[in-house]
Amino acid sequence: MKNDYRARNHPAWWAFLLHRLSGLALSVFLPFHFWALGQAMLGEARLDSLLRWTEQPLVKFAEIVLVLLLAAHLTGGLRLLALEFLPWRDWQKSLLAWAAGAALAVGLAFALAL
Amino acid sequence: MSSAGQGYAVGPAAAPGTSAKTETWLWIAQRASAALLALCVLVHLFTIIYAVRHGLSGAHILERTRGNAAGLVFYMVYVLAIAVHAPIGLRTLCQEWLGWRSASLNWITVAIALALFVFGLRAAWAVFVAPL
Numbered sequence: 599m600k601n602d603y604r605a606r607n608h609p610a611w612w613a614f615l616l617h618r619l620s621g622l623a624l625s626v627f628l629p630f631h632f633w634a635l636g637q638a639m640l641g642e643a644r645l646d647s648l649l650r651w652t653e654q655p656l657v658k659f660a661e662i663v664l665v666l667l668l669a670a671h672l673t674g675g676l677r678l679l680a681l682e683f684l685p686w687r688d689w690q691k692s693l694l695a696w697a698a699g700a701a702l703a704v705g706l707a708f709a710l711a712l
Numbered sequence: 713m714s715s716a717g718q719g720y721a722v723g724p725a726a727a728p729g730t731s732a733k734t735e736t737w738l739w740i741a742q743r744a745s746a747a748l749l750a751l752c753v754l755v756h757l758f759t760i761i762y763a764v765r766h767g768l769s770g771a772h773i774l775e776r777t778r779g780n781a782a783g784l785v786f787y788m789v790y791v792l793a794i795a796v797h798a799p800i801g802l803r804t805l806c807q808e809w810l811g812w813r814s815a816s817l818n819w820i821t822v823a824i825a826l827a828l829f830v831f832g833l834r835a836a837w838a839v840f841v842a843p844l
Contacts, residue, residue: 618805625798628828635835638774645770665760672753675746682743704757711764 609694617674620667627664662709669704673697730818738800745797752790777839784840791832799825 806812
């Protein structure tokens with residue numbers, strides 16, 4: 599048990615957990631996203647009423663979290679692909695920090711654009 | 713019974729009813745779709761930020777998207793990559809965290825993939841092509 603805890607209390611394990619949980623959250627969000635976009639079939643007015651609904655502060659906050667999760671899943675996934683397919687280099691140890699930084703930058707850019 | 717999973721405490725190859733060959737193909741499909749999605753998500757993130765900055769109304773969005781063939785093709789490819797990537801990821805999660813390793817998991821995975829593909833294409837059609 600002690601070994602389990604020590605193995606998990608490591609940045610790489612937290613990166614794994616974030617990648618898995620962000621993937622799960624994005625998978626749960628996708629059907630709602632597809633449904634909302636499908637409403638465009640009913641015309642501009644229907645799309646506008648959905649967009650008005652997204653003006654609520656809580657929905658805006660959820661959107662920022664979703665964009666952050668998407669960016670984190672992207673950068674975490676690129677890190678995994680680099681680890682799995684590229685020959686080992688010392689700079690690969692810094693990939694975690696780069697992945698986190700890039701994801702935060704995207705989230706911030708979206709939050710500022712809102 | 714496959715011997716491919718020997719030596720691993722957990723792992724996709726331990727799923728009964730799934731051959732090691734199928735597991736290998738699923739692994740390759742997961743990585744290939746991930747590489748494609750990396751590009752798609754990057755473009756999508758830029759599109760989201762651009763859309764938010766240039767008027768987020770039904771009229772503004774549809775004005776930019778309707779009749780945009782390149783956009784439709786891009787999002788069709790995006791949807792296809794999602795329909796491959798997400799169900800395989802969820803399958804791994806079910807195996808490792810829920811201990812769900814029966815053959816029914818494979819059928820659920822295929823059903824999720826088909827549903828994501830169909831509803832994703834419907835969404836792309838709704839945004840990029842004139843209403844039905």
